[in-house]
Amino acid sequence: MSKKSIYFNVLMKQKLETLKEYLYLLKQNKLTFVALIIILFLVIIAIIAPIIAPFPSHIYGDVNPQDKLLAPSRVYFLGTDEVGRDLFSRVLYGTRISLLGSLIAVGIGLLIGVPLGLMAGFYGGFLDEFIMRIVDMFLSFPPLLLAMAIAAFLGPSLQNAILALIISWWPWYTRLIRGQVVSIKEREFVRAAHAIGTPSWQIMLKHILPNCISPIMVQASMDLGGIILTLAALSFLGLGAQAPTPEWGLIINTSRTYFLKAWWYSTFPGMAIFITVLSFNLLGDGLREVLDPKTKKY
Amino acid sequence: MNQAALAIKNLKKYFPVYSGFPSRVRDWIKAVDGVTLNIKKGETLGVVGESGCGKSTLVNTILRLEEPTSGEVILEGKNVFCLNKKEMSQLRKKIQIVFQDPFWSLNPRWLIKDIVGEPLYVHLNLSLGELLSKVEKLLEMVGIPKTALYKYPHEFSGGERQRIAIARTLALEPNFVILDEPTSSIDVFSQTQILELLKKLKEGFNLTYILISHDLSVVKSMADKISIMYLGKVVEYGPAEEVFKNPVHPYTNALFKAIPNAGTKDINSIIALEGDVPSAINIPSGCRFHTRCPVALEICHKKEPPVVKLSKEHEAVCFLLEKSKKGESLL
Amino acid sequence: MSNYFEIKDLKVSFKTSEGVKNVLDIDKLNLYKGETLGIVGESGAGKSVLAMSILRILPSPPAFIESGKIIFKDQDLLLLKEKEMQKIRGKEISMIFQDPMSTLNPVFTVGQQIMNVVRHNRHFNKEDAEKEALRMIKLVKLPDVKNTLHKYPHELSGGQRQRIIIAIALSCGAELLIADEPTRNVDVTIQAGILKLIDELRKELRISVLFIANNVNLVFIVSDKVAVLYRGKIIEVGTSQELGVEPIHPYTRRLLDIVPPTERKIKNLIKVNLKEEIEVDGSACSYFCKCEKRIEICKKNSPILTKVSNTHWVNCHRVTVREVDNESSSISH
Numbered sequence: 027m028s029k030k031s032i033y034f035n036v037l038m039k040q041k042l043e044t045l046k047e048y049l050y051l052l053k054q055n056k057l058t059f060v061a062l063i064i065i066l067f068l069v070i071i072a073i074i075a076p077i078i079a080p081f082p083s084h085i086y087g088d089v090n091p092q093d094k095l096l097a098p099s100r101v102y103f104l105g106t107d108e109v110g111r112d113l114f115s116r117v118l119y120g121t122r123i124s125l126l127g128s129l130i131a132v133g134i135g136l137l138i139g140v141p142l143g144l145m146a147g148f149y150g151g152f153l154d155e156f157i158m159r160i161v162d163m164f165l166s167f168p169p170l171l172l173a174m175a176i177a178a179f180l181g182p183s184l185q186n187a188i189l190a191l192i193i194s195w196w197p198w199y200t201r202l203i204r205g206q207v208v209s210i211k212e213r214e215f216v217r218a219a220h221a222i223g224t225p226s227w228q229i230m231l232k233h234i235l236p237n238c239i240s241p242i243m244v245q246a247s248m249d250l251g252g253i254i255l256t257l258a259a260l261s262f263l264g265l266g267a268q269a270p271t272p273e274w275g276l277i278i279n280t281s282r283t284y285f286l287k288a289w290w291y292s293t294f295p296g297m298a299i300f301i302t303v304l305s306f307n308l309l310g311d312g313l314r315e316v317l318d319p320k321t322k323k324y
Numbered sequence: 325m326n327q328a329a330l331a332i333k334n335l336k337k338y339f340p341v342y343s344g345f346p347s348r349v350r351d352w353i354k355a356v357d358g359v360t361l362n363i364k365k366g367e368t369l370g371v372v373g374e375s376g377c378g379k380s381t382l383v384n385t386i387l388r389l390e391e392p393t394s395g396e397v398i399l400e401g402k403n404v405f406c407l408n409k410k411e412m413s414q415l416r417k418k419i420q421i422v423f424q425d426p427f428w429s430l431n432p433r434w435l436i437k438d439i440v441g442e443p444l445y446v447h448l449n450l451s452l453g454e455l456l457s458k459v460e461k462l463l464e465m466v467g468i469p470k471t472a473l474y475k476y477p478h479e480f481s482g483g484e485r486q487r488i489a490i491a492r493t494l495a496l497e498p499n500f501v502i503l504d505e506p507t508s509s510i511d512v513f514s515q516t517q518i519l520e521l522l523k524k525l526k527e528g529f530n531l532t533y534i535l536i537s538h539d540l541s542v543v544k545s546m547a548d549k550i551s552i553m554y555l556g557k558v559v560e561y562g563p564a565e566e567v568f569k570n571p572v573h574p575y576t577n578a579l580f581k582a583i584p585n586a587g588t589k590d591i592n593s594i595i596a597l598e599g600d601v602p603s604a605i606n607i608p609s610g611c612r613f614h615t616r617c618p619v620a621l622e623i624c625h626k627k628e629p630p631v632v633k634l635s636k637e638h639e640a641v642c643f644l645l646e647k648s649k650k651g652e653s654l655l
Numbered sequence: 656m657s658n659y660f661e662i663k664d665l666k667v668s669f670k671t672s673e674g675v676k677n678v679l680d681i682d683k684l685n686l687y688k689g690e691t692l693g694i695v696g697e698s699g700a701g702k703s704v705l706a707m708s709i710l711r712i713l714p715s716p717p718a719f720i721e722s723g724k725i726i727f728k729d730q731d732l733l734l735l736k737e738k739e740m741q742k743i744r745g746k747e748i749s750m751i752f753q754d755p756m757s758t759l760n761p762v763f764t765v766g767q768q769i770m771n772v773v774r775h776n777r778h779f780n781k782e783d784a785e786k787e788a789l790r791m792i793k794l795v796k797l798p799d800v801k802n803t804l805h806k807y808p809h810e811l812s813g814g815q816r817q818r819i820i821i822a823i824a825l826s827c828g829a830e831l832l833i834a835d836e837p838t839r840n841v842d843v844t845i846q847a848g849i850l851k852l853i854d855e856l857r858k859e860l861r862i863s864v865l866f867i868a869n870n871v872n873l874v875f876i877v878s879d880k881v882a883v884l885y886r887g888k889i890i891e892v893g894t895s896q897e898l899g900v901e902p903i904h905p906y907t908r909r910l911l912d913i914v915p916p917t918e919r920k921i922k923n924l925i926k927v928n929l930k931e932e933i934e935v936d937g938s939a940c941s942y943f944c945k946c947e948k949r950i951e952i953c954k955k956n957s958p959i960l961t962k963v964s965n966t967h968w969v970n971c972h973r974v975t976v977r978e979v980d981n982e983s984s985s986i987s988h
Contacts, residue, residue, distance in 0.1 A: 030452050036474045214429040218492075221387055222443045223416035236433045374842035511697045512910060513945060538843065582847040584872040591876045596848035600812040 048316065058312025061305040068302060072122040079115035086270050095288045105290035107280070113290065116272035117298050123273050124302065127184070128253040131191040132246050138192070139199030140242065144230050146200065147207025157200065164197040170256060177265040184273065187266035191253055202245060206238030213237075240317040244310050251306030258299055274299050328398075329365035329532055330386075330419075330500060334358050335395035337378075337385045341605065353604045355381035357556035358395070363549075365499075368526070368533040370547030370564060372540070372579070376601050377553040379536050383502055386534075387421060388412065399500070417447060417496040424505035426485035430477040436463075436488055437473040443495040462491040466521060483514020487521065494525065503535045507542055519545060540583055544568060549637070552576045555604060555612045562638030573640040574617045611643065619644060658729050660686040660831065660863065665723030667701075667708055667887075670716070679704050679887040681723070682960045682970075686831075686880075691857060691864040693878030693895070695871045695910070701887040702867045706835045709865075710750055711740055727831070746776055749829035753836040755816035759808040765819045766792075766804030769826055776827045791822040794859075796852060814845035818852065825860065832857075833865045838873070850877055871910045875899055880966065883907050886941045889960065893967035903969045905948045940972065948973060 053059050076082055080103070084090065090110030098105045104113040146157040164172070176190035210216065211234060219229045258275030260266035267273035269280070274295040281291035339353040356378045363369045371379050384390045386397050388404055397404040399419060407415060423429035430439050441459045444450055450458065460470050466487040477485055486506060493501055503522065507515040519542065526533060537543050543550060544564065551561040552575065560573040571577045581595040599616045602608055608615050614624040623643050632645040667679035679701045686692045696702050707713045709725055711732065725732040727748065732740065752758050760768060769788040773779050779787060785804075792800045795818040808816055817837060824832060834853060838846035854877065857864050868874050874881055875895045882892040883906065891904040902908045940946070940953045950972065958972045 033452065033456060040474060214423045214425050215431040217389060218421070218423060218429050218489075219431075219442065220389055221416065221421050222446060222492075222496075223413045224442065224446050228446070233431055233434075237431070374844060376842075578844060582844045584870075584876045591851060591854050594847045594850065594876065596851055597844040600814055600845065601842065 055312045055315060057308050058315075061308035061312065064301065064305040065309060068121055068125060068305070071118060072125045075118045075122050079112075079118050081112040081115045084111035084115050085119045085272055095284060095291070097288075098290050104294045105288065107277070107288075107291055108284055113277075113294055116277060117274070117295050120272045120274045120277065120295065120298065121302075123184070123267070123271065124254045124257065124299075127188050127257050128250045131188050131195060131253045131257075132249050134192045135195040135249075136199055136242070136246060139196035140203055140235075142196075143200035143203035144207055144235065147204040148211055148226065148230050148234065150208075154204070158204065161197040161200050164194070165201065167194075169194045170259060173256060173260060174263065174265055177260055182265045182268060184261075184267040184271060187257060187260045190260070190265075191256060195249065195253070198245070198249075199242060202241055203238055206241065207234055210234050210237050244314040244317065247313055248307055248310030251303035251310070254306070255299065255303050328362040329367075329400065330363040330534075331396075331398040332359055332361045332382075332386065333396040333398065334360050335382070335385060335397065336393045337381050337390060338393045351605045354556050354607055355604055356385060356392075357607070359553075359556070359558055361551060361558065361561070363532060363534065365532055366526075366530055367548045368535055368546050370543040370550040371534060371536045371553060372538065372543055372550060373553035374538065374579075374601065376555065376604060378556040378604075379553055380504070382553075383421065383504055383534075383536065387416075387419065387502070413447070417443075418498050419500040419502070420493040420496070420498040421502040421504060422486070422489050422493050422506050424508050426482050426489055426509060427477070429489050430485060430492075432477055434476075435473070436468075436475055436477070439477070440488060440492045440495060443492060447496060458495070459491075462495055463488070465494065465525070466491045481514070482510040483517060486510055486514070486518055490518075490521065490525070494529070497529070498531070500532045500534070503533055503537075505537050505539075506535075508537070508539065515542075522546070540568075540580065552579065555602065555607060557612065557641070559613065559642070560640040562635070562640075566635070566638050572634060572638075572645055573642050574619055574644070575613050576640075578616075578618070611641075658726050659688045660728075661724075661726045662709075663724045663726070665705075665708065665725065666721040667704055667713070667718060668721050669718050677721075677887065678718075679708065681705070681887075681889055683968075684882055684889060684892065686863055686865060688830075688863055689857070689861055690880060691854075691866055691878045693874035693881040694865065694867045694884055695869065695874040695881060696884030697869055699886075700869075700884040702869070702884055703835055704887075705884070706750060706833050706865070706867055709833060710744055710748060712744075745772070745824075745829065746827045747829055748831045748833065749824040749827070750833040750835060751817075751820050751824050751837050753839040755813060755820050755840070756808065758820055759816060761808055764805050764807055765811065765816075766806075769819070769823055772823055773826050787826065791826050792819070794825070794856070795819070795822045812845075813841050814848060817841060817849055821849075821852065821856070825856065825862070829862065831863045831865065833867070835867045836869065837866075839868075846873075853877065883910065888941055888970060890942065890970045891968070892960075893963070897964065897967045903963065903967075903974060904942075904971050905946050906942055 071078075076085070079085060081088075088111070090106070093102070093106050093110035094108050096102055096106045096110075102112050102114065104117060107113055107116070142157050142161075146154040167175075172194045173187070173190040176193055177187050180186040180189065207230075216229060216233055219233050224233075254274075257266060258273070258278070261273045261275030262279045264279065267276045269276065277295040278292050278299075281288070281295070284291050335356055336354075336358055337356040339355055340349040341351040341353060343350040359378070359382060361369065371382070373379050381390065385392050386404070388397075392405060399415065402411075402415070404412075404415065430436075437456065437459050438445075440462055441455050444455050444458055456473070459473065463470065463472055468484060468487055468491065472480070472488070477488070480488065506522065507518055510518065522533070523546065525531060533546070535543065535546055547564040549562065550564045550567050551558045552567075552573065553559065554575050560567060560571065560576045567576065568580070571580055578595055578597050581593075582597065584594055597616050598618075602612070602615060610626045611617070611620070611624040611629045614620040617624065621643055627643075629641050629643045630646060631639050631641050633639045634645065662681050662684040664683075665679060665681045666677060668675050668677045684692075694702055694705065704713065704718070708720060709732065713720070720733060723733065727743070732743065735743070759765065763771070766785070766788050769791055770781075770784040773787050774781070774784045777787075788804060789800055792803050797803050797815060797818055803811070803815075808819075811819070821832075821837075832853075837853070838849050841849060850873070853864060853866070856862070864877075866874060866877050875898070878895055880892065881895050881898050882889050883898075883904065884890070885906050891898065891902065891907045898907060899911075902911055938956055940949070940957050943949055943953050946953065952972050958970050958974075960968045960970050961974045963969055963974060
């Protein structure tokens with residue numbers, strides 16, 4: 027066998043081993059495991075929502091006024107809203123919106139925040155000062171207020187709400203990673219890489235980043251939940267998704283008027299938010315436990 | 325006569341201390357304060373000193389991991405500090421370093437093959453197969469089996485990790501290797517192994533070593549020449565055997581006597597120096613050792629002592645020696 | 656007093672993800688009043704575990720004491736309740752650690768730190784506590800006593816801090832001082848001063864010292880008696896005279912011979928490495944893999960501490976088997 031094929035074989039085996047190890051560790055913590063299952067479940071729902079929804083047309087468009095505000099039944103599992111739309115179908119589809127929205131927000135937030143934090147920590151000096159002062163500015167606003175202001179400025183819509191969240195969230199990652207980078211760059215293996223002549227960008231990407239990714243992963247997984255909540259809050263306040271989008275926060279907003287008459291209307295989307303956010307929080311906690319003792323080994 | 329392969333000329337590295345708002349430079353930490361050393365090809369220079377003497381800064385500056393405040397380092401005819409980025413990158417192939425901590429000097433998240441292969445990857449354009457072969461050969465040279473390629477640093481003991489670090493150091497076939505306390509953090513079994521390995525490699529590849537250590541037995545077994553540093557300056561320099569037998573500078577003498585070795589069984593035979601090492605910001609006037617020197621003279625407070633040659637290659641920086649023409653130790 | 660301080664059959668283990676790991680297994684170790692007992696071993700040998708077990712400050716979820724007795728002044732420390740143990744810590748048995756910077760609280764002056772300890776444990780009032788603090792600072796031979804009282808830890812050098820730690824440790828009249836690698840982080844020229852201080856204080860205050868270090872020469876010049884620890888087991892114990900002149904266990908010999916390494920010993924070393932691959936199970940002698948003097952029986956069972964003289968004990972089959980080793984002179988039994 028050529029050296030190359032040996033190399034790939036061993037590498038694949040190793041990656042599998044690491045994956046097995048991670049899963050084993052995650053399984054140890056029962057709550058985290060349950061959270062993981064729930065999230066997987068939610069992801070599947072998000073993907074197949076339009077297919078399994080009993081009344082797909084109710085998701086966006088069709089109104090059905092004769093069936094308005096019906097209690098949960100065998101036809102309408104979670105009841106209907108004030109224009110007769112099936113709540114179950116809408117809440118199901120809302121999963122897709124929330125998960126996708128938070129994934130985009132966190133993803134792009136990381137793409138902006140992490141490189142900036144890496145550079146600020148690594149180069150120090152003026153660049154560090156400059157970036158961190160901007161981060162400080164952003165972080166002095168309560169995130170929800172900041173998101174609200176931006177969303178109001180850009181005009182209320184789901185996309186603008188997500189944009190507002192990206193802008194409010196990236197500084198957290200920068201600050202988080204910069205602190206890590208500052209301490210890791212003093213480590214001897216970084217000095218060794220300098221002494222070898224490795225270019226700075228390689229040092230940042232291949233040496234420093236892998237060693238400070240854990241807190242970012244923990245924070246990001248908890249943020250996935252946090253962003254869903256904030257997105258719902260924005261929509262609740264009218265600054266995010268607009269009717270007829272079946273976003274959970276928006277549904278709860280419209281349900282306010284019918285709160286006493288139709289308990290199901292606000293309860294089920296609320297529960298959906300609760301379960302989703304809780305699962306992400308538990309996952310984040312579990313990840314922290316998994317990743318920390320591992321780094322203790324090093 | 326061998327030309328100096330590595331010449332350090334009056335090297336100074338000061339670190340600024342900022343204070344006040346707006347930050348102004350208030351003071352300087354004179355970590356390296358005028359060091360001149362000449363190392364011949366194939367020699368091992370031992371650098372001995374306690375914490376704060378400047379040996380780490382010296383090493384960092386020679387490797388240009390820090391820019392000097394003044395002075396020159398001439399490596400094979402070229403001044404290290406006058407090179408541009410490209411030339412510097414080429415020069416890095418010639419001078420490498422083995423660090424003290426075998427644990428943190430290897431990236432804990434990298435495979436051994438990547439760690440040892442990194443210099444090859446950065447500087448040479450090898451195919452994957454060629455790179456792996458070379459890495460295997462390097463590991464073989466230091467006595468690590470091929471199976472290590474796909475393992476992580478934490479799977480190895482301290483001594484093994486240090487050997488992997490040495491393999492990495494040799495990847496680009498350097499001429500000079502700086503050994504920064506190579507055996508301080510490993511167990512007693514591995515220490516002799518590592519020293520023996522370093523000796524073998526030196527002979528095999530005609531390497532020149534700069535060995536930094538606070539462990540005199542290690543320096544004794546490896547160094548040809550030895551320089552003693554105190555507060556950023558070299559206070560004594562000479563052939564290792566001569567200096568060990570006949571340390572002339574009061575600090576060298578105190579240092580040797582303070583370390584308990586196999587001969588001393590009695591606590592009264594070790595000598596404690598009065599006072600503490602002064603800070604590198606407020607270097608004492610005159611001879612920087614005068615505040616702790618048991619035989620300091622009046623003049624030592626006022627003027628900096630000259631370099632006194634005791635033999636062709638043995639010299640020390642002390643007024644006492646100037647007085648005695650023969651250069652015998654007055655201690 | 657024969658039972659001033661004695662450790663018997665002490666077994667300490669750690670619960671790890673890979674099962675229970677035994678880190679300390681001491682048959683017998685004793686310390687007489689006014690004596691300095693040195694414990695030498697490399698990192699991982701179990702020295703700090705031993706020190707922490709005596710004061711019962713082991714991190715208790717992973718670590719636990721399986722069995723054994725630690726007898727101090729006729730009392731078994733392991734049987735005492737936590738409240739009673741608190742009366743022992745600092746007041747009868749005190750400990751100093753290797754890193755003075757992290758042992759001292761950075762936000763209090765060193766004077767305040769000594770005073771706090773004295774006021775809390777000996778119920779002094781403020782003035783008396785201050786006088787006592789001054790007295791302790793003088794005792795550890797720090798110059799400029801009055802000014803030092805008001806200094807913060809970061810304003811002192813490493814050596815000075817370590818002296819303050821010693822002052823705090825001895826401020827409540829402790830009889831037994833455990834020094835866990837006290838000069839590890841201190842420069843060589845300062846180290847000499849600290850060692851001398853500990854020795855002088857031992858004579859002045861008539862205390863006993865348990866001195867732990869990984870530098871064998873250091874331990875020898877400070878101690879009356881030396882015990883060598885290897886992987887949790889005491890493999891040899893004797894007076895520093897006995898061990899210095901005629902060490903018996905191959906590991907002790909290696910520790911002492913390693914400085915300086917000579918040609919002959921290096922060849923021995925390389926030969927042993929090739930043998931390292933032999934598989935052994937838990938019943939073999941713990942030093943089997945690295946031992947150049949091993950014989951058949953060493954693979955099969957673990958030796959016990961055997962008496963060589965009244966003060967000299969060795970944990971090695973070769974002594975039990977009564978083979979006269981060519982390289983060392985007669986072993987008396």
